[in-house]
Amino acid sequence: MSFPELVYKLASRYLHxxxxxxxxxxxxxxxxxxxxxxxxxxxFIKLIIAxxxxxxxxxxxxxxxxxxxxxxxxxxxxxxxxxxxxxLLRMEAAKxxxxxxxxxxxxxxxxxxxDTETGIRWIxxxxxxxxxxxxxxxxxxSIRNSRHxxxxxxxxxxxxxxxxxxxxxxxxxxxxxxxxxxxxxxxNAPIEASKTLKTVYK
Numbered sequence: 001m002s003f004p005e006l007v008y009k010l011a012s013r014y015l016h017x018x019x020x021x022x023x024x025x026x027x028x029x030x031x032x033x034x035x036x037x038x039x040x041x042x043x044f045i046k047l048i049i050a051x052x053x054x055x056x057x058x059x060x061x062x063x064x065x066x067x068x069x070x071x072x073x074x075x076x077x078x079x080x081x082x083x084x085x086x087x088l089l090r091m092e093a094a095k096x097x098x099x100x101x102x103x104x105x106x107x108x109x110x111x112x113x114x115d116t117e118t119g120i121r122w123i124x125x126x127x128x129x130x131x132x133x134x135x136x137x138x139x140x141x142s143i144r145n146s147r148h149x150x151x152x153x154x155x156x157x158x159x160x161x162x163x164x165x166x167x168x169x170x171x172x173x174x175x176x177x178x179x180x181x182x183x184x185x186x187x188n189a190p191i192e193a194s195k196t197l198k199t200v201y202k
Contacts (some may be wrong), residue, residue: 035084048081051092054093064092068099075102082108086135087117094120098127103134110142112137113155123157129162136163143179153182153189173198 037045050056050063067074078100079095094112097105104128112124128135143156157179161169162191175192178185 016042018193022172024093034080034105035089044074044077052086052088054088064099067096071100072104073103075100079105082112086158087120091114091117091120091123094123094127098130100122101130101132103131106131106135106138110139112150113159114149121151121155122158125162126151128159133158133163137176137197140193140197144197146189150182150186153179153186168200 009167016145037048044067047063047067050059053060054064067078075097078093078097081089082097086091094109094115094179097109109124109127109131113121113195114123115124128139139156139159142152146152154160157176158174159177164172172192175189178188178192182189
């Protein structure tokens, strides 16, 4: 390794350290970012910082668009960001996953239907709708295996209402009703989801 290459390598590592230290110190809703970014490309890290900049909407918007344009190749990194306790970063990552609309995000977006933040749950539901009907079977399986999680049922109703055709919605009214009226009928949702999977979405 030549001396210039060594200098570049050391400088790159130091930059990673400084950026990670900055992100660890940055707080949103009194929660620190706890995601290690050592395996993230330098330009990606800079875009993540821009996503957290609420004082400059233009910079924030441009960073989001740039990341979305990178497409499916960045999905593993985006999924990793969704593990953050920082609700702002989690929401931005969810939005990018929604806009890229890769089917590999389906399990992650289904999990986000139970996020503590209302906005993130909404983005997750919209992401599943954007991905399309490939989301239906995994979502039904999650309902079938659930233990009456209210947030999941609410989000699932949103997704299914957006993806099912009119004839399907009429056919599966018991399922939709159990999801919509989860306080009274939520215990029926896993049963109805199982029936739907057996009859149509095998």
